[in-house]
Amino acid sequence: MILQVYNGNIHPDEWLRQFITFCFLEKITDDTDRFNLAKMMIDSIIHIPEGVTSLEDLISALKMEVSFSVFKNTNKRKLQVLKYKGENVGGDSSKFIETFRKLCRDAEINDLNEQKKYFSETLPYALKNKFLDKIDDIKSMDDIILVFNDLLIKQPISINIKNGSIIALKHVATGKYLSTIENLRYETGSGSQVVFLGGEELDRSSLWIIKFDKVFASTDTFINFQQRFGKFDKFLGMRYYYNYDDKYYYKSPSEHTEVSCNVMEKNDNDNDWRFDFSDLNNRGYLKPNDIITLSIKNEVLKDRYEYLRGHDYRVTIGGEIYYEVICHDKVIGTYDNWCIELIEEPS
Structure with a gap:
């Protein structure tokens, strides 16, 4: 056993326990010898006041020293x-x-x-x-x-995420969770319920029910994200409007495609998402803690998919600041990566 020098990076009581063990193994039984050895094993950066004459006093002094x-x-x-x-x-x-x-x-x-x-x-x-x-x-x-x-x-340990599971989507670049709050609405664009990058700690606003028409989801599966708290009738998606016979997607405050949370039954919403793994060698089912990108088909330009992105553009709504989430059709980058976390399996 090697005796550790006390330098303030171990609890004095734990250091004393190790010291006593060392003395027992080395058959050092004399109290004076033990005390002198202990003082020698205190790093010179640690101040020991005058008048300390026993192991008990020494440990008390170490607990009074600023490093503790x-x-x-x-x-x-x-x-x-x-x-x-x-x-x-x-x-x-x-x-x-x-x-x-x-x-x-x-x-x-x-x-x-x-x-x-x-x-x-x-x-x-x-x-x-x-x-x-x-x-x-x-x-x-x-x-x-x-x-x-x-x-x-x-607690069940799942290999794959099941239909109906409660999940969270953590934005890899920032560590913030994809969030929505009941009745918090954009002051521009569609006026729909806002989707934003929330905090780095998980809370109710960051929980989603993931839904698809199979037991497990693969990259060819359409999936929906249902708001977990609130009225349970809203889903993550894009919303569009008609101008005569043409469709137009609402714009976010930063003039990108707006992402919002809306009632699915309305026919002016796109809510079907596809995912792909950031690791191109991954071709299995969707699993907890997979890093993925999420894309949704643009119904105006039929051959185009737009990707869910969080970024550092700040939006002020009701006097509060939120970090915007958008969809885009540009080059995929680090701000498009999401980590899917399994919170609870369906009962």
């Missing part, structure tokens, strides 16, 4: 950005639990309510809601883990 405050806050920030990923998308539940517990220890987050709050924020939308339903039954850190494990056992 930085260490705790660093681990708290790591805890704030920690996100759970299941095994079906390359994650490891056991390692995730280990990381969470260590971060709580190193950040000295010992209050159970605080631990429950941090843990719930690590979970994807569907798991988070199920965890919060059981949060009043949680009386310890062990209960947090047991409830989480029980949810995973009941």
